[in-house]
Amino acid sequence: MSERERASVETTIDLDSDENVCPACLVPFSGLPERCPSCGLRLQ
Ligand SMILES: [Zn+2]
Incomplete structure (x- = not known):
């Protein structure tokens, strides 16, 4: 997993999003x- 992909996974759950x-x-x-x-x- 590249660093870009890892960052994408970490931001998948956004507490401010519905x-x-x-x-x-x-x-x-x-x-x-x-x-x-x-x-x-x-x-x-
Ligand atoms: Zn699931």
């Missing part, structure tokens, strides 16, 4: 649930 994407399964969701609704990855 739209987020799970960094593990890339499923989009609104807001920031405690766990990804798709794969269950802990987001908080």
Whole structure:
């Protein structure tokens, strides 16, 4: 993984955004649930 890609992953979850994407399964969701609704990855 290049540094550019790593930075992209780290900014995937934006607490100020209503739209987020799970960094593990890339499923989009609104807001920031405690766990990804798709794969269950802990987001908080
Ligand atoms: Zn997920």
